[in-house]
Amino acid sequence: PFGPRDPLSAAAVVGEPPRLWTVVTRRGRVRQHLAAAFARELATGRPIATSPEARDMPVAIVNGDPGELMVFTRWGRSARFPQRAISAQGDAALELEEDDQVVAALPLADEGEIVLATASGAVMRRSTTQVKARMQPGGPGQPLIQAFDLMAVFLYQPHADLLLLTHSGRLLTHPADMIPLHERLGKGTPVGQLARDPVI
Numbered sequence: 123p124f125g126p127r128d129p130l131s132a133a134a135v136v137g138e139p140p141r142l143w144t145v146v147t148r149r150g151r152v153r154q155h156l157a158a159a160f161a162r163e164l165a166t167g168r169p170i171a172t173s174p175e176a177r178d179m180p181v182a183i184v185n186g187d188p189g190e191l192m193v194f195t196r197w198g199r200s201a202r203f204p205q206r207a208i209s210a211q212g213d214a215a216l217e218l219e220e221d222d223q224v225v226a227a228l229p230l231a232d233e234g235e236i237v238l239a240t241a242s243g244a245v246m247r248r249s250t251t252q253v254k255a256r257m258q259p260g261g262p263g264q265p266l267i268q269a270f271d272l273m274a275v276f277l278y279q280p281h282a283d284l285l286l287l288t289h290s291g292r293l294l295t296h297p298a299d300m301i302p303l304h305e306r307l308g309k310g311t312p313v314g315q316l317a318r319d320p321v322i
Contacts, residue, residue, distance in 0.1 A: 132180045142186030144205060146193060146215065146227040149178045152259055153212030154186045154205065173212075181224055188231035190255060191215075194238070194275045197222045199263030202230070203256045213259040226275040235278035237301055239286065241271040241320040244310035245296065247278055247303040268309045273321060288319045 124130050143155045151173045184191070192202045193215040201216035215224070228236065230250060238246045246267050253264055278298060286294040296313045
């Protein structure tokens, strides 16, 4: 049972369970778990994400097997590093401003493109090659989009549609192929006037 004191904060689709799971928290803590140990922790109901910061909570749980991890913040910054570089005790993925927080994380097996979406309805495609990989977690994040309301990041899939659900329950669709590929920092392309009905 989930309740006000313990709400659902992250979810993942699972087919074949990976060997490792990576959990990322709102304040940017990353930690990996062996699948067998992870299953035991789930069975006992113990927390899988611990953070030295108060009121920190998980925001993403992703496949820990692919080579690299990309972490994204509400202020449009990103960090990229090898998953094998995450220490057993966990690490800070990147340096965060006090008002910023992590909103998404993606495992990265190969180079490709990502789609960024903001609460105000701006979308942008960026190549993962534009994000420099670090040797280990930590350091300042690299800006990807000029925004303070980044809310989701996805791997780009040709001929797919991006679905945006607004606060009032409206569903907007936008062809992924029509989202411009940006090579420089920018605000993205608006898909509607959503200032009073933000994307959730």
